[in-house]
Amino acid sequence: MNSVIKVSILTFALIAFLVTMCIFFSGSIVIQLIYFIGINLIFILIKGKKLYWRLAKSWYKFSILIIFIFSLSWLIFGLIHYNNYLCADLNFFCYKRWFLLGVITMFLLINSVFTIELIIFSITINDILSLPISIKYLKYFILSRTLLIQATARFDDNQLLIKTIPDFQPEYKVNFKNLKILFHKNIILALTFVMYIDQQSEVIGKLIDNRIKHNYKI
Numbered sequence: 432m433n434s435v436i437k438v439s440i441l442t443f444a445l446i447a448f449l450v451t452m453c454i455f456f457s458g459s460i461v462i463q464l465i466y467f468i469g470i471n472l473i474f475i476l477i478k479g480k481k482l483y484w485r486l487a488k489s490w491y492k493f494s495i496l497i498i499f500i501f502s503l504s505w506l507i508f509g510l511i512h513y514n515n516y517l518c519a520d521l522n523f524f525c526y527k528r529w530f531l532l533g534v535i536t537m538f539l540l541i542n543s544v545f546t547i548e549l550i551i552f553s554i555t556i557n558d559i560l561s562l563p564i565s566i567k568y569l570k571y572f573i574l575s576r577t578l579l580i581q582a583t584a585r586f587d588d589n590q591l592l593i594k595t596i597p598d599f600q601p602e603y604k605v606n607f608k609n610l611k612i613l614f615h616k617n618i619i620l621a622l623t624f625v626m627y628i629d630q631q632s633e634v635i636g637k638l639i640d641n642r643i644k645h646n647y648k649i
Contacts, residue, residue: 434557434558434561434562435561435562435563437553437554437558438554438558438559438562441550441553441554444550445546445547445550448542448543448546452466452539452542452543452546453539453543457535457539458535460531460534460535460538463535463538463539463542464538466538466542467538467541467542470541470542470545470546470549471483471487471541471545473549474545474548474549477549478549478552486544486545486548489620490540490541490544491541492617493540493617494537494540494541495537496614496617497533497536497537497540498530498533498534498537499533500533548579551575551576551579552579554576556573556576559572559573559576560573566643567643570639570640570643573639574632574635574636574639577635577639578628578631578632578635581628581631581635582624582627582628
């Protein structure tokens, strides 16, 4: 397939997803669930179980944390009687609304991550270079795709790094007693990941600029 046509179709697919799933159906838990099942199956079929599990095991843990935060918000807003958002009473109906909001947010996150990953992984560097756009703009697309691949490969290494800390070596069950240490572990994972991406963006960006300088006339 022609690279321009391929990138155009994938870009349109991404825009269509953002408009339909993140705007029109952002509040529909049924639609989000159906899309969630579909995008997970498609990702496994196209990219394989190994890559899928590498992404899923980290994003699912973060999603569980999102649901917990929304559930905790029910208690916090109920105690301070904040009447302007969802509800203020500590009852099951109020908790259900907060919980479902957390579930929908989880679906939106997972659906967005796997859709964007699938689309970007489908675009090769040659596809990007074939676009009728100046290289000084194409380099940002190349950098974004390279960082995505680096980030995906970093998941396992990041987990290994955390396991060098003695407090995080045991396997902790998800419960109220272990909440503090699990929270600290996930915060450290997130921060080290962000710092790694920030560092790689600077290093890889300079390498791309150097290659462009010696191979292209801008």
